[in-house]
Amino acid sequence: MFSKILIANRGEIACRVITTARRMGYRTVAVYSEADAEARHVRLADEAVPIGPSPVGESYLNIERVLAACRQSGAEAVHPGYGFLSENEDFAQACLDADLVFIGPRPEAIRLMGSKRLAKLAMQQAGVPCVPGYDGEAQDDATLRREAERISYPLMIKASAGGGGRGMRLVESGDGFEPALRTARSEALNAFGSDELILERAIMRPRHVEIQVFGDSLGNVVHLGERDCSIQRRHQKVVEESPCPAMTPALRASMGAAAVAAARACDYVGAGTVEFLLDAQGAFYFLEMNTRLQVEHPVTELVTGLDLVEWQLRVAAGEALPLAQSDIRLDGHAIEVRLYAEDPAQQFLPQTGPVLAWRPGDGVRVDHGMVEGGAVSPYYDPMVAKLIAHGRTRDEAARMLARAVEDTVLLGVNHNRDFLAEVLRHPAFLAGDTHTGFIADHMTAAASLLPAVATAEQVALAAALLHHLATPAHAFADWQRERLGPQTRRLRIGERERVVAVARDGETLHISEAGSPPLAVTLSAVGDGRCLAQCGERRCELAYAWFDGRLQLDLGHGNLPVEDVTHAPPQRQDAAGSGVVNAPMDGAVVDVRVVIGERVSKGQTLLVLEAMKIEHQLKADCDGVVGELLAGLGVQVKRRQRLLTIAAEAG
The missing domain is CATH 3.30.470.20 (ATP-grasp fold, B domain)
Structure with missing residues (x-):
């Protein structure tokens, strides 16, 4: 029935489908957004078609662009993977209308099971045991509040069209119902295009x-x-x-x-x-x-x-x-x-x-x-x-x-x-x-x-590797001036600074922090992102990468950036309670809850940032008045970008 399959997805699931399809003799077509132009699934497929800008609504969730890619490539079948359009009955129907084989269930089954409310009714009729709750059509706040009291707490609020935890909230008492309802509705609408909810009794520790x-x-x-x-x-x-x-x-x-x-x-x-x-x-x-x-x-x-x-x-x-x-x-x-x-x-x-x-x-x-x-x-x-x-x-x-x-x-x-x-x-x-x-x-x-804090041994290993990688092209060339004796270096490891003294004796470095005995470190086989290290009596392998003037080092507690800041000016850091709100990650502002000049209290939600399918509430860390509002609704922001400032009230 078909010989060429378009995978309407990205990442590991697209790679997974391509692997089996090729083994079975099918030709494969990848689609990709601007952010994924060099992605692995694009490289694995027999051919690839661009489908738009990076935001999902303009690429992987755009039905017409995916169908256009099918026409352009000559694909006769579509595998939706999971996520994105995989459980979208309109997409499944559009594929059938375009004489494409949709590698998934019929649109009617997707439609029925895509609604938690309708699915639950169907399961009750089929004799499948269901959690007690509310799955009615009435969606006003008063009805949902009344049904919540009938069900009793704790209970779950769930997006009827949802999955993956988005639009889902556990409510343990009546006091938390309205805030949870508001957040669940917002997440459901943003993630699934529907703010319909159901309520279920919470079964604890299942x-x-x-x-x-x-x-x-x-x-x-x-x-x-x-x-x-x-x-x-x-x-x-x-x-x-x-x-x-x-x-x-x-x-x-x-x-x-x-x-x-x-x-x-x-x-x-x-x-x-x-x-x-x-x-x-x-x-x-x-x-x-x-x-x-x-x-x-x-x-x-x-x-x-x-x-x-x-x-x-x-x-x-x-x-x-x-x-x-x-x-x-x-x-x-x-x-x-x-x-x-x-x-x-x-x-x-x-x-x-x-x-x-x-x-x-x-x-x-x-x-x-x-x-x-x-x-x-x-x-x-x-x-x-x-x-x-x-x-x-x-x-x-x-x-x-x-x-x-x-x-x-x-x-x-x-x-x-x-x-x-x-x-x-x-x-x-x-x-x-x-x-x-x-x-x-x-x-x-x-x-x-816990926040990653490098041990004395890890600091010594980081300093030794920085010393080894120092070349005249880098800012660390003066590390090689052994004739000057022990060199004092200021390193930023993660979010903390550590001061070490480095002395060289042949191939061995003696590295110490103030008040601590020196550790002898010898490196060998440095290259291709790996090296062997002898630190005191212990031998280990280090994984590292060099990027943008910093060493990225795997010290057994996550990925830590290591940077020599001996000659750098002191880093300015916004202290807790400073009134400065920075973006914790790249994302988009999906809600702005304050205006310039508005009085706010510590802990109050100011902005909502959406990144990687999750909403993050950014809150005030002090009392005061909104002085600057530097990002509006829908704006894409970068990690650590300043979004808002709070000034102390006059007087």
């Missing part, structure tokens, strides 16, 4: 367990087992695994039957996922159905030995499902983690910046869309890669994955690598005690959540 389903156009429907996706942050999945540690054969059969019933209720074709909440007593409740391939599909592939993208392409071509339910087996255990460009020490604030070095750990599957020399932009989701391990047992898979995560090098942007490793090695995780409150219960004291 497991988030989902069932992978597949249907074909001949009426066959099967499930491929479950995935436990309980470890989440801001309702975004962080770790996924299969099988679920709490699963029993009887429970799997029951949940699988419910998921198949859900798929049959909407005449489902293709890959889909039915998500459930599983409580401590073994009762489960329908949460939603995702009418697409899931981010975490690799764990199912590893335990079943199947290629789910291959199944998608075969079903889209009109073939029957490759296997019957009785032929599907689960083997071993698989665990996946999501590597995000974010700063765990700043409440997981998304990060942007250049990809200076990218070397994932060995021995595991890695799905990614990154290339060295590229960049993590503010326009798209902060997830940059997935690492997935398969073992004979859960312990083996966790051990292999933890090692690979720890060995992964990503320089240029901060990331959550060390946080992931701490999760994988936590005793509660290894015991299988996973639930949606895992991070709140077990990870609040994690070392990776």
Whole structure:
């Protein structure tokens, strides 16, 4: 039916689809925005078509531009990946109207399951257990408040058209209902174009367990087992695994039957996922159905030995499902983690910046869309890669994955690598005690959540590497003036300055901070972003990159910039309570809640910045009057750009 497939997506999922499509003999077409002109998925595809500027609304979410790319390339089929237009019934219908094969379910199924309200009604009719709540058409504040009181607290507010945690808020008491309602509506409208909400009773500390389903156009429907996706942050999945540690054969059969019933209720074709909440007593409740391939599909592939993208392409071509339910087996255990460009020490604030070095750990599957020399932009989701391990047992898979995560090098942007490793090695995780409150219960004291502070040994290693890389072309040439004796250097490592004395004895550097004994450091095999270091009695390998006059160094606690500022003027820093509001990251201003001259109080929300699909409220750090407002609604801003200032009130 088709021989050329256009992948209407980007990043790791576009690369993933291209890999299987090429193996099956299909030609592939990538689409790309201005920000992605040099992206990995563009390089992997047989051909690529530009579809517009970097913002998603002008490129990856622009249906007409994607369809034009199909016409231009001669593609006969479209794979939507996940995110973007993958669950947009108008896009699916537009593909069919253009005589294109949409590699996904029918528009009617997307429409039904795209509304949490309508999906819940359909599931109730199909006999699938659902969480008690409100899913009515009336959406006014008074009705929602009244229904919230009927349901009782704690409860969840959810965007009816949403997913991925956007437009979702947990409300623990009536006092927090109105603010949560306002924020959920705003996020839902910005993310999905609809501010329709539903309310559900909050099931505290459940497991988030989902069932992978597949249907074909001949009426066959099967499930491929479950995935436990309980470890989440801001309702975004962080770790996924299969099988679920709490699963029993009887429970799997029951949940699988419910998921198949859900798929049959909407005449489902293709890959889909039915998500459930599983409580401590073994009762489960329908949460939603995702009418697409899931981010975490690799764990199912590893335990079943199947290629789910291959199944998608075969079903889209009109073939029957490759296997019957009785032929599907689960083997071993698989665990996946999501590597995000974010700063765990700043409440997981998304990060942007250049990809200076990218070397994932060995021995595991890695799905990614990154290339060295590229960049993590503010326009798209902060997830940059997935690492997935398969073992004979859960312990083996966790051990292999933890090692690979720890060995992964990503320089240029901060990331959550060390946080992931701490999760994988936590005793509660290894015991299988996973639930949606895992991070709140077990990870609040994690070392990776603290600001990175270099140890004396790490400072010595950083100073030694800077000394080694010094050339006459750099500002560090005077480091080589050994005849002058020990040199005092002022280094900025991360956000802190450290003063060291450096003395050379042949190939060995003796480096000390005030009041500390010197450490002897010898470097060898320096090159290609790596070097071996002997520091005192310890031998280690360092990963580094040089960019924009600074050394980027992986010191085991995230990506740290190291800079020699001996001759630089003191850096001006806005102190807490200064009244200066800077952008914490690249993004767009989506709400301005104050005007010049308005009196504000400490803690009051002044602006709302949207970056990487998340809204961030920027608040006043002192009382005063708005003196400058330097960014208006819709303006794209850069990290550390000054947005607003607060002046003390006269008198």
